[in-house]
Amino acid sequence: MAYLVKYFKEFSNINEIVLECEKDINLGYKIEVISDLKNKCDITHDNIKFIFCENPMEQAVLTARSLFAEKCQFYFEKGGIYSADLSLYDNPEKIGELDYDEAIELAVSGYDDIEVSTLYLAKRNSVRLEILSLNDKNPTIIKEVAGTSIKPFKCITKDTDIVIITLTEIPDKKGATYNIFKTLSDKNVYVDSIMLPAANHNQQDISFCVKSNDKQVVVNLLKDKKNCLEFKDLIVNESVAKISVTGDSLCMQPGIATKVLEVLYECDISVMMIVTTEVRFSVVLEKKYADLAVRAIHKNLI
Secondary structure (H helix, E strand, C coil), rough: CEEEEEECCCCCCHHHHHHHHHHHHHHHHCEEEEECCCCCCCCEEEEEEEECCCCHHHHHHHHHHHHHEEEEECCCCCCEEECCCCCCCCCCCEEEEEEEEHHHHHHHHHCCCCCCCEEEHHHCCCCCEEECCCEEEEEEEEEEECCCCCCCCCCCCEECCCEEEEEEECCCCCCHHHHHHHHHHHCCCCCCEEECCCCCCCCCEEEEEHHHHHHHHHHHHHHHHHHHCCCCCCEEECCCCEEECCCCCCCCCCCCCHHHHHHHHHHHHCCCCECCCCCEEEEEHHHHHHHHHHHHHHHHCC
């Protein structure tokens, strides 16, 4: 008999979950249900086992690996992953399939239903994930995908939980940049979207993004080491957002940057920073234009 592992987020009706599981039991599966349900209780049911834990998503992946489960299903209220946030764009397309790396880039760029660590764990252990809801049985599947899709852009995400930190007039000398980021990494601060223009008159400015909840830690750290790091001023810009388009074939398509920047240009939106990976193209811009940018890019490119 094959196994399925199911994770249900914030559910309270045990009977409803049992009924959902029974549909698969009738197909010959044993089910292990993982939850962080606060009110723990003993539940017994034929071929259904409930496991309560503090890190249910990661536990679900680990359980699926240990049981050699056919798949690991995550149930969320809004179901699968869409080409844009449901609150920002009318009738976005549900994504049928994502590669692990695409899903990881989404999580880094603003999709917060699944933690990045959980996706890395699924990738390392080759656990097939299905994202769905109780009311929608057409999941988004996350797995190893062979080859690349014809469509370069699959989805767009918005992350407003960031700030830009700028340090000015840093001496252009060996180790200056290293010392700045070593200071931050020693305190486990995640840094994204670094911009380091060419030095001018033996000095340079540097800008980078951090999560909003790390802002004060970063400011305090850098101010405490100002003399050592030798920058002149520290500037914080909190009115920013990061917009990211993701697709497994971005690195194979010429003109990706041009297409995105053209849409923003036509909307009269200026770009502060650009970051690229093999499957993601991100821009940092003023927060007040974030929703407009998402809608325009989705309409024209996705």
